[in-house]
Amino acid sequence: MNKQSVLVLGYVWPEPNSSAAGSHLLSQLKLFLKQGWQVTFASPAQLGEHKIDLNQFGIEQVPIKINCSSFDEFLLELSPTIVLFDRFMLEEQFGWRVAKHCPTALRILDTEDLHSLRNARHQALKQQTKVDLNSEMAKREIAAIYRCDLSLIISDYELELLKNYYGVPQHLLIHSPFMLEATNVTAPDDTFNVRQHFISIGNFRHQPNWDAVLWLKQKIWPLIRKQLPQAELHIYGAYPPPKATQLHNPKQGFLVNGWASDAKKVMQHARVCLAPLRFGAGIKGKLAEA
CATH class of the missing domain: 3.40.50.2000 (Glycogen Phosphorylase B;)
Structure with a gap:
């Protein structure tokens, strides 16, 4: 059996000592490595001051460009069997290219958190109104979930919200909270x-x-x-x-x-x-x- 090749498309370069999202993402990368999979991390973001060096874990780091054919060439050469999008904005930007050039690859969305829910709560606080769960951002985020084969949901509240309010089928979702080592x-x-x-x-x-x-x-x-x-x-x-x-x-x-x-x-x-x-x-x- 051929070795699984995982391409992770990051919204930012991982900074596990700067944010919970960075720490959680690093946990997922390590989990992929434990499976014996080949992992490549690519991002269009600028290098952060506290970026961790993924090379130390055996993960290749590749800068990529938005709206550039060079990403298509990169995809075709790497030919990943699994592609993970870090946040729905990355799926919007690169998902259609992955679907076109790697149609058999498993496409996974890591929501980190529901950005539309966070934004809706923010707007409700500023405007002193009820939380609007039907915003344009919510429609975009749900659409990204439907385009992917599987979405990782960090909280049980958001999991239930997606199933019971938005009607997202259970088979598209998996609960993936923090991977904390009790030891x-x-x-x-x-x-x-x-x-x-x-x-x-x-x-x-x-x-x-x-x-x-x-x-x-x-x-x-x-x-x-x-x-x-x-x-x-x-x-x-x-x-x-x-x-x-x-x-x-x-x-x-x-x-x-x-x-x-x-x-x-x-x-x-x-x-x-x-x-x-x-x-x-x-x-x-x-x-x-x-």
Whole structure:
């Protein structure tokens, strides 16, 4: 039997230490490797500052271009038996090319989370209206699910929503939550009495995280400091923009520290993780870490 060849088309290059999505994607890549499959990762995105080197795992990394025939040539040469699209936008961009040039390849959509649900909740918050599940983005995302042979759904809530509200057949969906290794869960080195301060963590490029930081600054942290005047809130996250770093205020105990190379270690030294997410979708890596 010929060896399975998996092509993963990434919306961004994996950054497992920057986001839960990056960590989850790396788990899937490692799972493919455990099957003895040949794995190639390709992306049209720019290289991120915290991108992991996939070569160390034996995964070939290939930059690709959008709207370019060079991708067709790349497909024909690689001839993958499985193609995984990282988020529905990548399926929209490259799915028809895969269907044309690799018609027998199994096409899998990794939704990461339902982007349309996250966006609908965001709009509902901004406009103070009900969540609209019938947006144009929802139609696009559902269409991408129907075009693929299988879609990976990270939360059981989204799985039920797709089946019961949108009427997506069960055979097109599979529940694929975080792949957490229970053997890696160890007791923290420091006891609660030794640990200090509050923490909040999340990639600043993810809109729900930035909204949470603003809400902490404007509403929540002043109430906490009123009762705990010496308390400190340490905020970590990749790619903090100037508007975020400008919130840094030691006098208020509001400390914007930027990227943390080891989220677990940072968590172990804190007493409380604050995650006031007012909208979003999927499941939250920061809660699993905490």
